[in-house]
Amino acid sequence: MSNENVYSGRIAALRVLMARDGISAVIIPQADPHLGEYLASHWQVRRWLSGFGGSAGDLVVTASAAALWTDSRYFIQAAQQLEGSGVELMKDGLPDTPSITAWLGNELLNGQTVGVDGLLFPDTQFCQLAAELAAKGLNVNGHYDVVDELWADRPALPDSKIFVHDEKYAGESARSKIAKIMDEARAAGADAVLVSALDEIAWTLNIRCDDVRHTPVATAFLYLRDKDSILFIEDSKLTDQTRVYLASQGVVCQPYGKMMDYIKSLPEAEKVMVDKNKTSWAINDILGNRAIDSGISTAARLKSVKNDTQIACLRRAMVRDGVAIVKAMMEIEHRMAENIHTTELDVVDIFHKYRAQGELYKDESFGTIAGYGPHGAIVHYEPTAESNATLRPEGLLLIDSGAQYVDGTTDITRTICLGQPTAHEKHDFTLVLKGHITLAQAVFPAGTRGAQLDVLARQFLWQHGLNYLHGTGHGVGFFLSVHEGPHSIRLNNVEAPLLPGSITSNEPGVYIENDHGIRCENLVLCRKERDSEFGDFLSFETLTLCPFDRKLVDTTLLSDSDLRWLNNYHAMVAERLLPALDTEEQRQWLIRQTAPITR
Numbered sequence: 068m069s070n071e072n073v074y075s076g077r078i079a080a081l082r083v084l085m086a087r088d089g090i091s092a093v094i095i096p097q098a099d100p101h102l103g104e105y106l107a108s109h110w111q112v113r114r115w116l117s118g119f120g121g122s123a124g125d126l127v128v129t130a131s132a133a134a135l136w137t138d139s140r141y142f143i144q145a146a147q148q149l150e151g152s153g154v155e156l157m158k159d160g161l162p163d164t165p166s167i168t169a170w171l172g173n174e175l176l177n178g179q180t181v182g183v184d185g186l187l188f189p190d191t192q193f194c195q196l197a198a199e200l201a202a203k204g205l206n207v208n209g210h211y212d213v214v215d216e217l218w219a220d221r222p223a224l225p226d227s228k229i230f231v232h233d234e235k236y237a238g239e240s241a242r243s244k245i246a247k248i249m250d251e252a253r254a255a256g257a258d259a260v261l262v263s264a265l266d267e268i269a270w271t272l273n274i275r276c277d278d279v280r281h282t283p284v285a286t287a288f289l290y291l292r293d294k295d296s297i298l299f300i301e302d303s304k305l306t307d308q309t310r311v312y313l314a315s316q317g318v319v320c321q322p323y324g325k326m327m328d329y330i331k332s333l334p335e336a337e338k339v340m341v342d343k344n345k346t347s348w349a350i351n352d353i354l355g356n357r358a359i360d361s362g363i364s365t366a367a368r369l370k371s372v373k374n375d376t377q378i379a380c381l382r383r384a385m386v387r388d389g390v391a392i393v394k395a396m397m398e399i400e401h402r403m404a405e406n407i408h409t410t411e412l413d414v415v416d417i418f419h420k421y422r423a424q425g426e427l428y429k430d431e432s433f434g435t436i437a438g439y440g441p442h443g444a445i446v447h448y449e450p451t452a453e454s455n456a457t458l459r460p461e462g463l464l465l466i467d468s469g470a471q472y473v474d475g476t477t478d479i480t481r482t483i484c485l486g487q488p489t490a491h492e493k494h495d496f497t498l499v500l501k502g503h504i505t506l507a508q509a510v511f512p513a514g515t516r517g518a519q520l521d522v523l524a525r526q527f528l529w530q531h532g533l534n535y536l537h538g539t540g541h542g543v544g545f546f547l548s549v550h551e552g553p554h555s556i557r558l559n560n561v562e563a564p565l566l567p568g569s570i571t572s573n574e575p576g577v578y579i580e581n582d583h584g585i586r587c588e589n590l591v592l593c594r595k596e597r598d599s600e601f602g603d604f605l606s607f608e609t610l611t612l613c614p615f616d617r618k619l620v621d622t623t624l625l626s627d628s629d630l631r632w633l634n635n636y637h638a639m640v641a642e643r644l645l646p647a648l649d650t651e652e653q654r655q656w657l658i659r660q661t662a663p664i665t666r
């Protein structure tokens with residue numbers, strides 16, 4: 068079978084099983100039982116069936132049709148990867164795109180059944196799905212899972228060893244975190260807390276692992292209670308050291324596969340706190356009346372607020388990251404000047420090379436996006452051997468990259484011009500930069516949510532009929548997931564305020580298909596600005612240390628305040644990075660890149 072139709076063949080095999088089982092449609096999300104954004108290979112079912120590799124999107128298969136819903140970050144990528152698969156692309160979020168339930172209502176007949184694996188849907192999402200399908204006369208089977216039968220060589224569950232994240236970086240013991248979570252659980256009338264989210268488990272217990280690409284988490288469930296909390300994890304993932312460590316924090320271990328049986332055996336009187344947006348329907352279905360919905364989980368909220376130790380560590384990590392980026396930018400500039408053959412994958416390797424030289428480096432925080440020219444307009448583009456473009460001394464190169472250091476997680480995007488920029492490129496870049504600067508300077512009252520700030524970054528693009536369809540900012544973990552909730556900065560409202568101590572990205576952009584993409588991203592720390600008779604006011608401190616490309620700045624579009632912020636930022640970058648650079652050549656390069664910009 069050729070590569071072109073291997074995916075259509077897999078979908079055909081799925082349809083055979085569906086017909087056998089009386090299932091008229093199947094919904095296959097990009098999810099695992101822990102409902103995280105990034106998945107181990109074992110759970111990449113949607114990718115295996117459709118060929119689409121984005122981190123978000125749901126595949127729906129009926130007897131005669133197949134469609135995949137994904138958001139604007141992946142419209143271009145999905146169109147390319149779905150070609151020849153027989154799967155129709157549904158551009159989620161656009162006015163003309165039907166919802167999955169609306170589409171199924173038109174495709175299926177009254178009384179037919181939709182099959183889903185209830186372990187892969189948050190309880191809240193599953194209940195809404197079931198209600199919408201019922202309104203269309205359709206049934207839901209929440210226990211439909213034929214993946215093992217279909218995927219003969221499915222990868223095994225990951226078996227990497229866990230390791231302890233030292234308290235000198237974490238800033239707080241696991242025992243202390245468990246006590247805080249349990250204090251809130253008891254106040255809500257719960258006897259225990261079930262944690263499914265892998266990053267929350269890793270944070271709570273101060274453990275890390277490499278079960279998921281670029282995200283140092285371990286495959287496990289965590290059942291917290293006042294005495295002898297239980298970590299459901301495969302024994303092969305433990306060492307003598309980690310067993311002793313967990314025991315010292317009041318945690319015993321049981322096999323990963325025993326979790327469902329354990330919660331089935333709980334007495335009816337035992338009340339278990341869960342975040343129903345982060346706990347699967349199948350688990351909540353077992354818990355029944357024993358479950359108490361926490362809303363935003365305590366662990367997620369506490370995790371998002373970095374303590375003084377973590378903030379100090381992250382500042383040091385930012386210096387090492389900034390040094391690595393300076394060296395990488397210099398090498399790319401040298402290659403262009405000397406006409407050395409360089410591709411997008413070479414850029415990925417260059418950034419990895421210099422970051423890996425840094426102290427406490429563990430991994431990249433996500434697959435590096437190095438999009439040259441039109442590839443920059445593919446929001447989550449990751450170059451492959453097939454797509455790998457050759458750089459030329461012209462046009463724009465968008466580089467979105469980050470690192471996992473033991474003392475912090477970084478995420479930065481810079482757009483650089485490899486030659487002389489066009490007026491169009493400078494215009495678009497400067498509008499994006501103005502939005503970035505305006506958000507960076509925001510002062511806002513405590514309790515403000517990200518949706519209330521989002522317009523600050525978009526307003527200048529909107530004035531020119533431009534926009535971007537992704538969020539403006541996401542939370543960032545501490546040696547954890549590069550995308551962390553519960554807060555964010557985006558158009559749609561998220562009921563989680565920005566809290567002092569939280570880390571968020573500031574990353575407006577603009578994407579012109581078949582031409583160029585631009586994004587300016589720094590990480591910012593939310594901090595208290597002042598108090599007044601109207602309450603506390605907060606602001607952002609920019610943490611990322613890297614100059615913006617001076618060639619792309621059109622000063623006629625910048626206000627005096629914009630230009631002052633940019634020059635002050637560049638002065639800070641120089642002050643913090645110059646002492647850490649290795650050679651006079653590097654220092655002179657940075658001095659040139661951070662020199663004051665005048666009109």
